Amino acid sequence: MKSLLKYFLFCFSFIGVIGSVNAQTILRVSNWLPPTHHITTNIIQVWADNVEKATNGRVKVQLLPALGKPEAHFDLVKNGVADIAMGVDGYTADRFKLPYAVKLPFLADDGTAATVAYWRTHQKHFAKYNEFDGVKVIALWVHTPGHIYTVNKKVARIDDLKGMKIRVPGDVVQEIATELGIVPVFAPASQAFDMLSKGVVDGIFFNHDSIRSFKLERAVKHALIFPTGLYRDSHYMIMNQKKFDSLSKSDKDAIDSVSGEVMAWIAGKAWDEADTKAMDLLKSMQFDLTVASPALQDEIKKKLQPLETKWLDRAKSMGLDGRAVLEDYKSEITKVKAEMKTRK
Numbered sequence: 451m452k453s454l455l456k457y458f459l460f461c462f463s464f465i466g467v468i469g470s471v472n473a474q475t476i477l478r479v480s481n482w483l484p485p486t487h488h489i490t491t492n493i494i495q496v497w498a499d500n501v502e503k504a505t506n507g508r509v510k511v512q513l514l515p516a517l518g519k520p521e522a523h524f525d526l527v528k529n530g531v532a533d534i535a536m537g538v539d540g541y542t543a544d545r546f547k548l549p550y551a552v553k554l555p556f557l558a559d560d561g562t563a564a565t566v567a568y569w570r571t572h573q574k575h576f577a578k579y580n581e582f583d584g585v586k587v588i589a590l591w592v593h594t595p596g597h598i599y600t601v602n603k604k605v606a607r608i609d610d611l612k613g614m615k616i617r618v619p620g621d622v623v624q625e626i627a628t629e630l631g632i633v634p635v636f637a638p639a640s641q642a643f644d645m646l647s648k649g650v651v652d653g654i655f656f657n658h659d660s661i662r663s664f665k666l667e668r669a670v671k672h673a674l675i676f677p678t679g680l681y682r683d684s685h686y687m688i689m690n691q692k693k694f695d696s697l698s699k700s701d702k703d704a705i706d707s708v709s710g711e712v713m714a715w716i717a718g719k720a721w722d723e724a725d726t727k728a729m730d731l732l733k734s735m736q737f738d739l740t741v742a743s744p745a746l747q748d749e750i751k752k753k754l755q756p757l758e759t760k761w762l763d764r765a766k767s768m769g770l771d772g773r774a775v776l777e778d779y780k781s782e783i784t785k786v787k788a789e790m791k792t793r794k
Contacts, residue, residue, distance in 0.1 A: 475509045475697065477501070477689070480523060480532035482516035482640060487663045492720035494536060494687070497588065497713060504704035509697070520638040524688065528584040533693050539684045540621030541638060547768070548576040549684040551761050551775055552592055553622040555754050556678045556747070558783050561594040561721030562790060564682060567782035568592050569714040575775050579768065585688040588705075589713035593657045594725040595679030596623070599670040600653035601646060606674070606740060608749060617645055617654040622757065623681050627655070629753050643669055655681065659724035662731055672738045676747065687713070715793075 483490050498511030518526050521541035526532045539546040558564035569590050605611055612631035618624045620636050627634035635651050645651045646669040661667055765772025
């Protein structure tokens with residue numbers, strides 16, 4: 451009888467173990483970036499670790515190699531091929547019309563303030579337009595100020611840019627290139643090295659960190675630097691909505707607690723730290739770094755005025771006060787700058 455009782459107790463305990471194993475949810479991330487890129491290590495993986503901790507191990511996030519091209523990742527998540535992915539708005543600019551505002555020139559000199567301000571602006575003005583319909587928005591961010599890197603030709607004047615073929619990520623940057631007389635050549639960041647090394651393009655629009663992260667420091671020689679950014683790309687991190695809805699309320703609440711603005715602070719800081727490391731590397735290589743003169747920046751601002759006008763027209767067509775959005779975004783950047791001084 452005792453043997454039979456022990457047998458039943460063993461069976462129940464075994465079933466309990468199996469049940470606890472089966473209860474764990476695995477969320478799979480399709481990641482098209484290099485495994486050493488700071489977005490992978492200091493943004494996506496940090497979020498993954500935070501999710502596992504917040505759910506007491508009930509939800510685990512697994513990073514996988516890319517399940518498709520970079521520009522396909524929104525649909526991969528929306529259609530359930532991947533649970534989670536990171537993407538660049540500009541790769542499918544026809545889908546995302548509203549982030550245009552936060553990519554305009556000369557808005558911020560860092561990644562943190564610009565990113566947290568973007569999240570707040572999205573929540574206040576953009577979310578109701580459902581551009582992320584079908585997916586759960588985990589995080590939004592913009593990278594640090596974007597500059598112009600060139601292979602052989604040093605750029606110091608607008609005329610130096612005319613006719614040059616420069617890789618762009620699409621969207622606002624393509625329009626900036628056109629306004630400056632550049633021949634824009636679209637390609638995802640992952641193709642940058644091949645395009646530069648094979649002479650397909652004469653240069654690239656990038657922030658400092660992307661030069662280091664994609665190992666381009668020996669593919670380009672010159673940089674024309676804009677302290678508050680000639681542009682900045684906006685990125686998203688999303689989750690399949692049905693997958694999110696299938697989770698328990700406690701797990702959904704836990705994921706929300708480590709997403710959104712929490713992730714905006716993390717992502718912005720990661721970009722700023724990565725940019726600092728990249729600049730240290732470039733200086734150690736005695737890289738040709740030219741800061742655009744105030745006169746050149748003013749000249750470029752005038753050339754790029756049509757971009758702001760385009761944003762205002764676009765916003766108006768959607769029933770949105772584009773001027774108010776821009777002013778709110780700039781105001782939030784100032785607020786976040788102040789908040790940064792008091793955060794540890």
